[in-house]
Amino acid sequence: MSGKGARENVFPTRMNLSVTKTRLKGAQTGHSLLKKKADALGKRFRSILQKIDEAKRKMGRVMQLAAFSLAEVTYATGDISYQIQESITEATFRVATKSENVSGVLLPTFETNRTAAEGGSAGFGLTGLGRGGQQITKARETFAKAVETLVELASLQTAFVILDEVIKMTNRRVNALEHVVIPRLENTISYINSELDEMDREEFFRLKKVQGKKKRDNAAKEEEDKKKKEANNSVPEEETETPDLLASKDEDVIF
Numbered sequence: 001m002s003g004k005g006a007r008e009n010v011f012p013t014r015m016n017l018s019v020t021k022t023r024l025k026g027a028q029t030g031h032s033l034l035k036k037k038a039d040a041l042g043k044r045f046r047s048i049l050q051k052i053d054e055a056k057r058k059m060g061r062v063m064q065l066a067a068f069s070l071a072e073v074t075y076a077t078g079d080i081s082y083q084i085q086e087s088i089t090e091a092t093f094r095v096a097t098k099s100e101n102v103s104g105v106l107l108p109t110f111e112t113n114r115t116a117a118e119g120g121s122a123g124f125g126l127t128g129l130g131r132g133g134q135q136i137t138k139a140r141e142t143f144a145k146a147v148e149t150l151v152e153l154a155s156l157q158t159a160f161v162i163l164d165e166v167i168k169m170t171n172r173r174v175n176a177l178e179h180v181v182i183p184r185l186e187n188t189i190s191y192i193n194s195e196l197d198e199m200d201r202e203e204f205f206r207l208k209k210v211q212g213k214k215k216r217d218n219a220a221k222e223e224e225d226k227k228k229k230e231a232n233n234s235v236p237e238e239e240t241e242t243p244d245l246l247a248s249k250d251e252d253v254i255f
Contacts, residue, residue, distance in 0.1 A: 008188045023185055041163055045163045080136070110155040
């Protein structure tokens with residue numbers, strides 16, 4: 001059998017050759033598109049990775065400041081956690097979810113929105129009125145920045161995980177097309193072409209044989225006809241003369 005490497009089990013015909021070429025073109029187009037998609041996702045992945053590093057560093061600094069401000073509040077006013085739990089009736093932050101399309105991949109993004117009644121009810125607004133009000137306000141603002149940074153980090157981390165899985169899947173498809181599907185189709189096309197060429201050579205050889213036999217038969221027939229014609233032309237004249245019936249004499253017949 002002609003052809004090397006893995007190939008598909010097809011019958012070598014021109015129709016299968018045309019179909020295989022169409023499939024090969026589609027596989028090459030898909031490989032090119034997936035390669036571009038993988039490059040775009042990889043670029044976005046590296047960008048998100050850099051943002052995650054910056055957000056984690058920022059988160060460490062903000063949480064450090066928040067811990068210090070909470071310690072200042074505790075030192076100035078004592079334990080006010082029960083007052084806050086009793087006075088808060090509405091969430092200060094609300095998280096909204098949006099989707100971003102990156103090369104056909106939907107990445108969720110989280111955004112924080114502060115409510116109109118910032119800090120909750122009026123009771124919390126009076127907390128620390130006697131002492132420590134400035135420290136409480138500072139701690140509230142610091143923890144608000146910490147929550148915003150935490151939501152940003154959660155959005156980046158979610159996009160990071162999703163992109164990681166999609167990039168792995170895309171790379172597997174690219175490798176499968178590049179190292180399995182496309183070489184197999186190319187080997188199949190090479191096999192069909194070699195078989196068709198062999199069939200053409202066999203057909204040409206058969207036609208040459210048939211044509212040669214016809215020429216030999218025609219030559220033999222012409223030679224035979226020529227010999228017959230020469231034989232007819234070489235007959236003696238005496239054998240061909242017409243006998244004289246009056247000059248000949250018949251024998252007497254006795255009854």
